[in-house]
Amino acid sequence: xxxxxxxxxxxxxxxxxxxxxxxxxxxxxxxxxxxxxxxxxxxxxxxxxxxxxxxxxxxxxxxxxx
Numbered sequence: 612x613x614x615x616x617x618x619x620x621x622x623x624x625x626x627x628x629x630x631x632x633x634x635x636x637x638x639x640x641x642x643x644x645x646x647x648x649x650x651x652x653x654x655x656x657x658x659x660x661x662x663x664x665x666x667x668x669x670x671x672x673x674x675x676x677x
Contacts, residue, residue, distance in 0.1 A: 612676045615650030634672050648672035 613619040619627040623637070627647050636644045649672075654665055 612646045612648060612672070614648055615653070618650075619645070619647045634668065634675065636675070646672060646676050 613622050613627075616627055616629050619629070622645060629647060629649055633648045634646070636646050638644055649665070649669060651669070654662060654669060657665055
């Protein structure tokens with residue numbers, strides 16, 4: 612699981628549009644699959660009215676990996 616754009620770039624060797632590609636398993640040349648999601652610090656920086664929905668989506672992403 613890649614948490615954030617920097618990690619996704621480092622692992623996959625290409626940039627990701629996190630909000631578009633998050634929560635989907637992606638095939639990789641090196642690893643069988645990678646899931647991209649937001650970095651946890653993102654949840655602390657977004658406006659309060661968006662936090663509960665974004666947190667729910669983040670937990671969903673974590674459950675996919677589990």
